[in-house]
Amino acid sequence: MSDATAAAAHSDPLLLNLFLMFAAAKLFAEICERLRQPAVVGEIIAGVLIGPSVLGWVAPSELTHALGELGVIFLLFAVGLETKPRSIMQVGATAGIVAVLGVVVPFGAGWGYMRWAGHNSIESLFLGAAMVATSVGITARVLSGMGLLSLKSSRIILGAAVIDDVLGLLVLAVVSSLAGGSVNYLEIGTTALLAIGFVIFVATVGAPVVTRITPAIQRLRIGHALFIGAIVLCFALAVAAAQIGIAAIIGAFLAGMALAEAGENQHELHEQVRGVTEFFTPFFLVGIGMQLNLAVFADRATIVAALVVTLLAVLTKFFGCGLGALKLGWRGAAQVGVGMAPRGEVGIVVAQIGLGLGVISDHVFAIVLFMAVATTMIAPPLLVPLFRGERADGG
Amino acid sequence: MSDATAAAAHSDPLLLNLFLMFAAAKLFAEICERLRQPAVVGEIIAGVLIGPSVLGWVAPSELTHALGELGVIFLLFAVGLETKPRSIMQVGATAGIVAVLGVVVPFGAGWGYMRWAGHNSIESLFLGAAMVATSVGITARVLSGMGLLSLKSSRIILGAAVIDDVLGLLVLAVVSSLAGGSVNYLEIGTTALLAIGFVIFVATVGAPVVTRITPAIQRLRIGHALFIGAIVLCFALAVAAAQIGIAAIIGAFLAGMALAEAGENQHELHEQVRGVTEFFTPFFLVGIGMQLNLAVFADRATIVAALVVTLLAVLTKFFGCGLGALKLGWRGAAQVGVGMAPRGEVGIVVAQIGLGLGVISDHVFAIVLFMAVATTMIAPPLLVPLFRGERADGG
Numbered sequence: 007m008s009d010a011t012a013a014a015a016h017s018d019p020l021l022l023n024l025f026l027m028f029a030a031a032k033l034f035a036e037i038c039e040r041l042r043q044p045a046v047v048g049e050i051i052a053g054v055l056i057g058p059s060v061l062g063w064v065a066p067s068e069l070t071h072a073l074g075e076l077g078v079i080f081l082l083f084a085v086g087l088e089t090k091p092r093s094i095m096q097v098g099a100t101a102g103i104v105a106v107l108g109v110v111v112p113f114g115a116g117w118g119y120m121r122w123a124g125h126n127s128i129e130s131l132f133l134g135a136a137m138v139a140t141s142v143g144i145t146a147r148v149l150s151g152m153g154l155l156s157l158k159s160s161r162i163i164l165g166a167a168v169i170d171d172v173l174g175l176l177v178l179a180v181v182s183s184l185a186g187g188s189v190n191y192l193e194i195g196t197t198a199l200l201a202i203g204f205v206i207f208v209a210t211v212g213a214p215v216v217t218r219i220t221p222a223i224q225r226l227r228i229g230h231a232l233f234i235g236a237i238v239l240c241f242a243l244a245v246a247a248a249q250i251g252i253a254a255i256i257g258a259f260l261a262g263m264a265l266a267e268a269g270e271n272q273h274e275l276h277e278q279v280r281g282v283t284e285f286f287t288p289f290f291l292v293g294i295g296m297q298l299n300l301a302v303f304a305d306r307a308t309i310v311a312a313l314v315v316t317l318l319a320v321l322t323k324f325f326g327c328g329l330g331a332l333k334l335g336w337r338g339a340a341q342v343g344v345g346m347a348p349r350g351e352v353g354i355v356v357a358q359i360g361l362g363l364g365v366i367s368d369h370v371f372a373i374v375l376f377m378a379v380a381t382t383m384i385a386p387p388l389l390v391p392l393f394r395g396e397r398a399d400g401g
Numbered sequence: 402m403s404d405a406t407a408a409a410a411h412s413d414p415l416l417l418n419l420f421l422m423f424a425a426a427k428l429f430a431e432i433c434e435r436l437r438q439p440a441v442v443g444e445i446i447a448g449v450l451i452g453p454s455v456l457g458w459v460a461p462s463e464l465t466h467a468l469g470e471l472g473v474i475f476l477l478f479a480v481g482l483e484t485k486p487r488s489i490m491q492v493g494a495t496a497g498i499v500a501v502l503g504v505v506v507p508f509g510a511g512w513g514y515m516r517w518a519g520h521n522s523i524e525s526l527f528l529g530a531a532m533v534a535t536s537v538g539i540t541a542r543v544l545s546g547m548g549l550l551s552l553k554s555s556r557i558i559l560g561a562a563v564i565d566d567v568l569g570l571l572v573l574a575v576v577s578s579l580a581g582g583s584v585n586y587l588e589i590g591t592t593a594l595l596a597i598g599f600v601i602f603v604a605t606v607g608a609p610v611v612t613r614i615t616p617a618i619q620r621l622r623i624g625h626a627l628f629i630g631a632i633v634l635c636f637a638l639a640v641a642a643a644q645i646g647i648a649a650i651i652g653a654f655l656a657g658m659a660l661a662e663a664g665e666n667q668h669e670l671h672e673q674v675r676g677v678t679e680f681f682t683p684f685f686l687v688g689i690g691m692q693l694n695l696a697v698f699a700d701r702a703t704i705v706a707a708l709v710v711t712l713l714a715v716l717t718k719f720f721g722c723g724l725g726a727l728k729l730g731w732r733g734a735a736q737v738g739v740g741m742a743p744r745g746e747v748g749i750v751v752a753q754i755g756l757g758l759g760v761i762s763d764h765v766f767a768i769v770l771f772m773a774v775a776t777t778m779i780a781p782p783l784l785v786p787l788f789r790g791e792r793a794d795g796g
Contacts, residue, residue: 020467020470021470021474021636021639021640021643021649022640024471024636025633025636025637025639025640028632028633028636029633029636029637032623032629032633035623036621036622036623039622039623040622045623045624068463068464069463069464069467072415072464075415075416076419079416151624226431227431227434227435228427228430228431228434228440229440229546229679230675230679233676233679234427234679237423237680238420238423238424238427241416241419241420241423241424242420242424244416244420245416245417245420248416254416273672274672277668277669277672277673277676278672278673278675278676278679279676280625280673280676281628281672281673281674281675281676281677282676282677282680284624284625284628284629284673285632285677
């Protein structure tokens with residue numbers, strides 16, 4: 007048998023790639039922990055290193071992308087599982103203000119800067135839309151690791167991220183329509199109603215329904231029925247959210263929340279979900295790092311623009327969202343402002359849509375990509391000291 | 402925003418496909434359980450139904466294939482985790498005889514039938530090689546579900562499957578060389594030594610090494626370090642096995658076995674591994690079902706050949722392996738003979754190599770595919786009554 011045949015027989019690059027991604031993520035997570043830095047930053051750095059920018063060991067593919075998507079979906083599902091709907095409702099008004107300011111301020115600043123820098127109107131609007139995005143996965147991972155998800159500011163961040171995603175969908179809808187030449191208000195209105203209706207419906211009706219059917223699920227003959235039911239619910243609501251146009255992670259978060267009460271003392275369910283979450287999350291974080299294109303730095307104008315946009319992205323969420331949460335006091339406002347800063351995969355998706363519509367240049371795409379990854383890496387080291395010393399039992 | 406843009410924004414078929422595969426698998430598993438049939442058969446049937454043969458809802462893709470591969474890898478890892486090396490060593494001699502007879506008899510019968518039916522020599526040898534394969538995942542799943550992995554006949558099946566895979570690799574190496582025109586004995590000898598050395602080395606040295614480093618792993622700062630270490634070990638040995646040329650699942654099984662003692666009372670580790678296993682396994686089983694091409698039945702000659710080959714495949718393993726395990730008594734021999742019958746993904750891989758080398762026809766490929774799936778579906782309903790009433794604490 008030739009070596010080629012032997013390789014074809016059993017070996018394939020898939021397993022090797024997954025091994026490299028997983029092991030590198032955890033190696034750098036450990037290094038970061040020892041340097042008193044957040045593990046998530048280590049896992050993103052691992053992605054930058056093994057990705058095309060530096061070592062080129064693993065190239066992003068449809069598969070690594072899919073595993074990353076499952077990673078952030080299960081991450082938000084696990085976070086939802088620790089979040090009772092009531093605890094989010096209680097902070098709903100504040101979360102709403104935080105979300106609105108976290109949309110208006112970054113959008114305005116992004117658009118204004120781009121216009122000032124001489125870009126055309128549509129491109130400027132798209133950059134603004136990408137600045138609106140919030141990737142709550144990173145912050146949720148840090149807070150969950152610190153055991154602080156139940157803190158008032160944590161709950162405001164989670165609630166605001168859900169509202170932010172719905173608002174971001176509408177901004178994107180309007181901007182995309184403008185790119186196409188005309189705005190179909192009826193269609194956008196329908197999308198808005200669907201998205202809002204879905205979130206409210208699941209958030210209010212989800213938990214009672216799930217609590218009611220849980221005993222029947224537990225009576226099923228298949229093994230580990232509660233865990234299986236949880237995965238099916240998570241998939242179902244993630245798919246439904248994606249069909250409506252909001253992020254799949256919002257559906258997963260709502261699914262987790264719907265199950266939070268029924269699953270409260272189900273130790274095995276929690277450990278099994280944790281297994282899936284811990285397995286997949288590194289692929290999400292490494293995947294973000296692999297997206298970073300360091301070749302951007304070849305061009306001085308792009309470096310400057312990327313740094314300015316990143317700075318604006320952090321400051322506008324910090325002051326916009328912070329202002330909305332000012333009644334928590336300075337520290338609470340800062341926690342919320344920093345917690346909303348990561349753009350992550352949501353910002354990248356917006357830029358990809360603009361690229362797909364042919365209305366933003368590669369130059370602007372590179373800027374958004376840099377901003378999305380950089381905001382995601384900046385937030386965790388700021389979050390840890392801001393939250394250090396807080397007690398889990400409420401803010 | 403047009404519908405197309407909305408869809409591009411967040412929705413993609415990936416999640417919907419995974420939802421359909423997972424939910425269909427579990428629905429049919431539940432139906433089978435209620436009909437007192439093994440759940441694995443239900444999950445394979447779900448794959449046949451939603452796959453290209455019947456409804457066409459989900460097409461096999463690189464991604465579904467990858468998830469299926471992870472499914473069988475984690476399945477064998479979880480089985481290894483419940484299997485102490487000593488318990489396999491104790492039955493090593495019997496397992497060796499079972500494996501050898503389980504290679505010689507099916508190979509001879511497959512080759513002989515094909516020659517009799519007028520196929521050329523190389524094609525006949527390849528069908529023989531495909532008949533040698535053992536997919537231990539299915540049997541392991543059934544026995545694990547019944548809580549009977551520690552039974553003597555179960556341990557013989559697991560040990561024989563490992564040896565069988567090494568022997569199968571060598572048969573495939575020789576047959577592939579013959580297809581290329583000349584046999585490189587040196588290369589095959591090297592492959593043999595590497596494969597045997599790897600298995601013996603990991604089986605003997607793995608457990609003491611893992612037991613020794615486990616305390617250091619548990620002192621790591623990253624969360625859930627033992628689980629993370631377990632996944633890294635599983636990936637590492639699966640990759641190593643695949644590089645050598647044996648199945649990745651053998652590496653995963655040996656990794657689980659190496660961890661069996663150190664992880665014995667680690668309840669969280671077991672539940673977390675179970676979460677990953679329960680999540681991935683349905684994709685393995687549905688994936689096998691999706692491979693079945695019912696279009697084979699359009700041609701009468703192919704139907705007859707497929708049925709004859711399937712019958713030979715079951716009988717040769719039943720009598721070959723059963724003969725090797727005769728000292729367990731009739732029932733134990735039958736348990737081993739049926740447990741070794743499923744060819745599953747291993748048989749399919751052999752046929753794919755033959756197709757890739759251009760030495761087997763589409764007609765023969767279809768026959769092997771049918772045989773691989775059919776033997777996999779026939780075994781579980783026979784295993785359940787054969788093992789019913791056995792006690793877990795040894796045979």
